[in-house]
Amino acid sequence: MQIRIVALGLLAGLWPGIAPAADIAGTRAAIGRSLDGQYPRLDALYRDIHTHPELSFQESRTAAMLAAELKALGYEVTEKVGKTGIVALYRNGPGPTVMVRTELDALPLEEKTGLPYASKAKQMLRGVETPVMHACGHDIHMAAWVAVARTLIELKDQWSGTLMFVGQPAEEAGGGARAMVADGLFTRFPKPDYGFALHVGPGPYGYVSYKPGVINSTSDSFSVTFIGKGGHGSRPHTTIDPIVMAGHFIVDVQSVISREKDAARFGVVSIGSLQAGNAGNVIPDTATLRGTIRSYDNDTRLKMLAGVERTAKAVALMAGAPPPDYRLVEGAKAVVNDDGLAARSGAVLKEAFGDKARLSAEPGSASEDYSEFVIAGVPSFYFGIGGIDPATFAQATASKTPLPGNHSPEFAPVPEPSIRTGAEAMSLVVLDVLQKR
Ligand SMILES: [Zn+2]
Ligand SMILES: [Zn+2]
Numbered sequence: 396m397q398i399r400i401v402a403l404g405l406l407a408g409l410w411p412g413i414a415p416a417a418d419i420a421g422t423r424a425a426i427g428r429s430l431d432g433q434y435p436r437l438d439a440l441y442r443d444i445h446t447h448p449e450l451s452f453q454e455s456r457t458a459a460m461l462a463a464e465l466k467a468l469g470y471e472v473t474e475k476v477g478k479t480g481i482v483a484l485y486r487n488g489p490g491p492t493v494m495v496r497t498e499l500d501a502l503p504l505e506e507k508t509g510l511p512y513a514s515k516a517k518q519m520l521r522g523v524e525t526p527v528m529h530a531c532g533h534d535i536h537m538a539a540w541v542a543v544a545r546t547l548i549e550l551k552d553q554w555s556g557t558l559m560f561v562g563q564p565a566e567e568a569g570g571g572a573r574a575m576v577a578d579g580l581f582t583r584f585p586k587p588d589y590g591f592a593l594h595v596g597p598g599p600y601g602y603v604s605y606k607p608g609v610i611n612s613t614s615d616s617f618s619v620t621f622i623g624k625g626g627h628g629s630r631p632h633t634t635i636d637p638i639v640m641a642g643h644f645i646v647d648v649q650s651v652i653s654r655e656k657d658a659a660r661f662g663v664v665s666i667g668s669l670q671a672g673n674a675g676n677v678i679p680d681t682a683t684l685r686g687t688i689r690s691y692d693n694d695t696r697l698k699m700l701a702g703v704e705r706t707a708k709a710v711a712l713m714a715g716a717p718p719p720d721y722r723l724v725e726g727a728k729a730v731v732n733d734d735g736l737a738a739r740s741g742a743v744l745k746e747a748f749g750d751k752a753r754l755s756a757e758p759g760s761a762s763e764d765y766s767e768f769v770i771a772g773v774p775s776f777y778f779g780i781g782g783i784d785p786a787t788f789a790q791a792t793a794s795k796t797p798l799p800g801n802h803s804p805e806f807a808p809v810p811e812p813s814i815r816t817g818a819e820a821m822s823l824v825v826l827d828v829l830q831k832r
Contacts, residue, residue: 419746419823422553426822429546430815440464441538441810442512448501448529450518451568454479457499457537461562464541468548470560473584477574481562482584485548490556493825494587494773496765497533497540498566504528507804531567531801532595532782532808539593539817546822554829559587565764569614569726572767581771589736589828590775592765593817597800598781599788600812603744603820605778606755607737612661612689613696614726614762619644619707620683621719628676635716637682638671643710644684645669651702662690662699663760689760691729727764733774740776740824747823755779761801776824780817782808 430437440460449457458479462472470483479499505526506513516527544560561580565571581587598604621644623637645666656662664686671682688703690696704721711719744752759779769775781788783798791798799805 419743422826423747423819423823425550426546426819427815429549430542430818433542433545434811434815437538437542437814438810440541441534441814444534444537445510445529446512446514446516448514448516448527448534449499450503450520450525450527451500451565451571452478452574453518454499454564458562458564461497461499461537461541465544465560468545470544470558476580476583477564477571477576477578479564480571480575480578480580482580483544483558483560483562484584485558485560487551487557488555490554490829491588492557492559492585493828494559494561494590494768495540495543495821495825496561496563496590496592496768497536498531498571499537499562499564500533500567500571501527501529502531502567502802504530504802504804506530508807510807528804530804530806532806532813533566535595535782535808535810535813535817536593537562538810538814539821542814542818543821543825546818547825550822550826553831554826555831556829557585558825559584569616569724569764572764576767576771581773587773590768590773591740591821591824592775592777593780593821594763594777595780595782595801595808595813595817596759597783597788597798597806598779599783599785600781600809601785601816602751602753602781603748603778603816604753604755604780605732605737605741605744605776606758607732607734607741609691609729609731609758610755610777611730611759612691612762613693613729615688615696615700616685616724616726617688617703617722618683618685619719619721620681621707621711621714622681622717623678623714624716625680626678628678631678634678635714636678637680637716638678640710640714640716640719641669641671641682641684643713644707647710648686648703648706651699651706655702656695656698660690660692660695661758661760662688662695664688664699664703689762691758727762728766728770729758730763730766730775730777731769732776736774736776736828740778740827743823743827744778744820748820778820778824780813780820782813784809
C-alpha cells in the first residue's frame with residue numbers, strides 16, 4: 396500500500412495541550428548518531444533483501460535474515476508464527492508493550508528500475524514461475540525496522556517497557572496479519588498496548604505524513620470466469636465467445652462507479668488480470684478476470700460488491716451463456732488510527748520534523764491488512780514516509796508528470812534517506828510511549 400504525502404499548510408499547534416515531554420531534538424540527535432554507526436550494515440542488509448524478494452507466505456529467507464539480526468541484538472525471537480512470520484521480544488523493565496510491525500513480502504512483478512542491485516528473482520505463483528520485486532518498498536520498511544530495533548537497544552537506559560517487533564508475512568496477497576493473530580500473536584505473546592507501522596510512498600524523502608482516524612481503504616478482491624463455448628475463430632456463430640463477455644464486463648463494470656455509487660464517496664473497481672485463450676484463431680471456452688474493489692465506508696463497499704456481481708451475471712445473460720463463476724475474497728478492512736495516539740505521536744513528529752511533518756487531508760486508496768491488528772484491539776499509529784528525491788518530486792509536481800508509485804515496476808525509493816527517516820520517526824514515537832516516568 397502507499398500513503399499519499401499531502402501538502403497542507405496546517406499544522407503548528409494542531410493539538411494544543413499535547414506537548415511532547417521529552418527533549419525531542421536531543422533524542423533525535425542520539426538516534427541519528429546510532430544510525431550513522433549502523434548505516435553501512437543496514438545498507439548491505441537492504442540491498443540483500445531488495446535483490447532477494449519473496450512472495451506472500453514464501454518469505455522464509457527474508458524472515459530468517461531478520462530473525463538472525465534481532466537475535467544477535469538480544470531479542471527473544473520466535474519464528475514461523477502465522478506460517479512465515481516472526482515475533483521478537485525485548486523486556487526492559489516495567490511499562491507498556493509496544494508493537495513495531497514490518498511486512499516481509501514482495502510482489503509478482505519484473506523489476507524495471509535499472510538499479511545495479513535490481514531483482515532478478517523468480518518464484519512460483521499458482522503453479523507458474525513469475526518474476527518477483529520489492530515494488531511496494533517493504534524492503535525499506537524491513538531495513539528501518541532492524542535499525543529501530545538496534546537503536547532502541549543502544550538507547551535502552553532511556554526507556555522502560557517491552558518491545559515486540561513483528562515481521563508479518565503476506566501483506567500483499569492478504570491474510571498474513573490474520574494468520575499471525577490466528578496463530579496466537581496476542582495470546583502466546585503479550586498483547587501490545589500500542590502498535591506502530593509505517594509505509595513509504597512516492598512523496599519527497601525526509602518527509603513524514605500522518606492522520607488520525609481512517610487512513611486507507613477497504614479492499615476486496617474478486618474473480619469472474621465467463622463460461623462460453625469454444626470454436627474456430629472463423630465461425631463465431633457456432634460459439635459463445637467468453638472474450639467478448641470479458642470485454643463487455645471490463646467496460647460495463649465502470650458504470651457501477653460512475654452511475655450507482657455516490658459520486659461524493661471514494662470507490663474504485665479495477666481489473667488487473669485477464670486470462671483467456673492462447674491462439675489468435677481459436678475462440679476459447681472460458682475467460683477469467685481478477686480485480687479489486689476499494690472504498691472507505693461499508694455502505695459504498697456493499698453497493699459496489701452487489702453492482703460488480705450483478706454486472707457479471709448480466710453480461711453472461713446477454714450473451715446467452717450460463718451464469719459466470721463469480722468469487723469474492725473479502726480482504727483488508729480500513730486501517731483506523733487511534734485518535735489519542737495519533738495526536739500524541741503526531742505532535743512528536745511535528746516537533747521533530749517541523750515543516751517536513753504533514754497532516755494528510757484524506758485517506759489513501761491503497762489498503763493494508765494491518766487493520767487486523769487494530770480490529771484485534773491494538774490502538775495504533777500508522778504513518779507515511781516519502782521515498783523520492785525532493786528535486787525530482789518538485790519537478791514532477793511542476794510538470795504534472797506522475798512519478799512511479801508503489802506497485803510500479805519502476806518504483807525506486809532512495810534507500811538511505813528513506814530508511815533513516817523511517818527509523819528516526821519510528822524510534823521517536825516508540826520512545827515517546829515508553830518514556831520513563
Ligand atoms: Zn503493496
Ligand atoms: Zn506495501
